[in-house]
Amino acid sequence: MHSFHVVTLALVAPTHAFKGGFSWTRQWYPLAFSKVTDRSVPHRLELLGEPLVLWYDGVNEAWCAMIDACPHRLAPLSEGRIDEKGAIECPYHGWAFESDGRCTRVPQGVDPLDPKLLSKCGGTSYVVAERQGLVWVWGEPLNFSEADPKQLPDEAQIPICEALEDDRFVWIDVSRDMPYSADMLLENVLDSSHVPFTHHQTISKRENAKPLPLVLTETLSADGFSGENRVDGDAGVLKVQGSAPPTRRTERTTVFRAPTYMHHKIRSGGLAGTDAENDFDAGFETWTVAYATPTGPGRCRLFARFPFRFPPPKPRTGLLGKLPSINLPAEVFRRVPTWAQHMGQLKVLDDDNIFLPLQERRVADVGGWKRGYVTPTSADLFVNTYRRWFDAAGPPPHASHAVDYFRGAALDKASLLDRYAQHTKHCTACSGALxxxxxxxxxxxxxxxxxxxxxxxxxxxxxxxxxxxxxxxxxxxxxxxxxxxxxxxxxxxxxxxxxxxxxxxxxxxxxxxxxxxxxxxxxTGLGEYPPPRNRPEGEGAATELRTVEQGRAR
Ligand code: FES
Ligand SMILES: [Fe+2]
The missing domain is CATH 1.10.287 (Helix Hairpins)
Structure with a gap:
């Protein structure tokens, strides 16, 4: 046991002290996918344990957020309505607030022309932006009457996904409230080696398991890290680990950008032995992007994006060459209804949801990952590096009044696989389909x-x-x-x-x-439980034992 820990420390990157510490609040966090969030009603969401009300101001065409407590007598604004002027109206006595938290109406009689009096009635708002189809909020609330315009957050810091800026990509988006913390989610998605087992016969299979020679290409800092998976094998649709002999040169890179963003990117060149061998534009490219928003203790909201770029269509000759060129796989992909895409993704996410909350509590019970984990192969390099980042950053500063689901949440299967509460009720595409x-x-x-x-x-x-x-x-x-x-x-x-x-x-x-x-x-995911990986019968045994040395092979 002891020697495993020695190996673990040798495989992770050297620690870089975070100069000046790490601020969890001075960050942009995604709160919702704009396209599937109902604009006609306010929503109660959470960030770092603080309940927020998110609403769409149709007059100014902007998303807005405030602490979900009315300044008058603290009723939740999310139970109110969006009025004709795009302001949020409290359900209790009808006070109304604009996007900056300014109170614009007190029906009980504060003189609307007395700005001094009205300024005392304002609430605490958040800076909100919309980028790449996501609604982002700056983690530090803003009291409008004291705000210094120079302190306003810079939208250029929003951790966008580069692939989505390239119009050759098509992608699937899905969000879900997860019954475990943001760090557990990022640790899980950074770990490609779980895919053949956890997602056996959903997006991978056991036979795909192999040693993963992971290396860091950018050492750990407060901003995150980058790495590469130097495994051989082809990239296929959603195939995180290749099993076929390489017929194309394939690159697998991973990036973590603190505190919420990570991606795996797999891209292949043209066919081996052809002129296009090193031309990555000629091959297939797929990304797995995850944003983990820390909503509260023991829970988070996942925003997953799966951009694909299909190889360009082959040039046509003769009469066919006169027809407009279309990328058929991309066109078919675009036409799959959103709810059908989400239904498939919810099933994949159930594979992990059923056990990660139990694992997370066990890690805490044994005194943390350093005491509990045995990670002798390089397949765990990104997990260990992320954990080192998390240790240096410190835990997210959840509001002291946050509801603690970490110890209080129900962990029965029906609750863990509750797709309606975790996704459908927030998603206009899926609630409409339901x-x-x-x-x-x-x-x-x-x-x-x-x-x-x-x-x-x-x-x-x-x-x-x-x-x-x-x-x-x-x-x-x-x-x-x-x-x-x-x-x-x-x-x-x-x-x-x-x-x-x-x-x-x-x-x-x-x-x-x-x-x-x-x-x-x-x-619910109960009807599809247990997943294929639990079944003893059928194909897909991982028969070959791997040694630690093989696991480290580059
Ligand atoms: S509590 Fe909101 S108006 Fe009274
Ligand atoms: Fe959905």
Whole structure:
């Protein structure tokens, strides 16, 4: 056991002291994906244990955020409404506030022309920005009456994803409230070696597991670190670790930008042995991007983005060359409905959600990662380096009044896999799809009942013709006549009322099953539990033992 710890320390980067400490509050944090957040109502969210109200001011076309407590008597503003002027109106006595927290209305009688009096009624606001489809908030609240404009945060510091600035990329976005802390989430996503096992037969398989020769290309600092995975193998769609022999030169790089952002980037050149071998624009490129917003103790909000760039279409010749060039995989990808993309991603996230909260509590119970983890291979380099960053930065300064889910949260499977509470209720695409699926299911049930009442009539109306066709079949003596009689019977069944009733019932039943399945998958992951990795049967055994030396191989 002791020697493992010696190896662990040898594999991680040297410690760099954080000069001047690390500020968790003077940072930009994503709060929501703009496209799937309902603009017609205010939302109660959290940042560092502080409840915030987020709303969209349609008049000034801007997202706004304040502490979710009215300055009058501390009622939650998120239970109010957005008024005609785009201000948030308190549900209790109707005071209204603009984006900078300024109070603009006190219906009980403060003179609206007395700015001195009104200034006493203002609330605490946050600076909000929208970049790359995300709503960002600066972690330090702002009291508008005391704010120094020079102290306003710089939007250039927002940790954007470079791939999204390139219009050759298409991508999937998904967010989810996770029942574990932001550091646990980042540690998990930085660790590619869990993918073949945790996500066996969802996005990878056990056979893909292999030693990961990870190296740092930028040493640890307060800003984060960068590294590279020097494993051989092709990059495929969502394949984090290649298993095939390399037919393309493939680069795998990883970046962590403190405190919330990380990405893995995999890109391949053209086919080996061709002129395009080192041309990364000719190959496939995929990113896994994760932002982890520390919402409170024992919980965080994940913003995952998966940008893809497909190889450019091959040049066409002749008549086809005159047609406009389209990248077919990218076009197909763009047309998958958002709710269907989210449904798939929720299943993948369930794979980790079911055990990471238990692991996180165990790490705390044993006195932290340094005491609890045994990490003898280079596959854990990024995990260890991230942990060293986290130790140096110190834990996020959650508000003292924050609800502590770390020790108080329910850890039963239904709670951990509660897709509705963790995602669907915040996502307009999925909540809309859920409502539609429930309506379709009810409509199909009603139509099936109505068809049931028609069945006796359909039987009576069809019986004469059906009996005739059946009797022709029963008297057929040769194969050709039997075949002809069978076709006749099928034709009679389909063309008579009984056939129409039966086919309609089958179609309605199939549609209802599909709608119910969508509704369930947007509500809970329990129906898909246990995941394929738990099942003893089937393919995918990781049979080959790996030595520590192999694990370190470069
Ligand atoms: S508590 Fe908000 S107006 Fe009274
Ligand atoms: Fe969704």
């Amino acid at each position: 409502t539609n699926a429930q309506r379709i299911s009810k409509a199909c049930t009603a139509l099936l009942l109505a068809l049931g009442t028609c069945t006796p009539w359909a039987i009576v109306g069809s019986s004469h013709a059906v009996l005739g066709a059946a009797s022709a079949l029963s008297t057929a003596r040769t194969v050709p006549t039997a075949l002809a009689a069978t076709c006749g019977l099928i034709g009679t069944l389909v063309s008579r009322p009984i056939g129409a009733v039966t086919l309609s019932a089958l179609a309605l039943f199939a549609i209802r099953q599909f709608a119910q399945s969508v509704a369930e998958k947007l509500t």
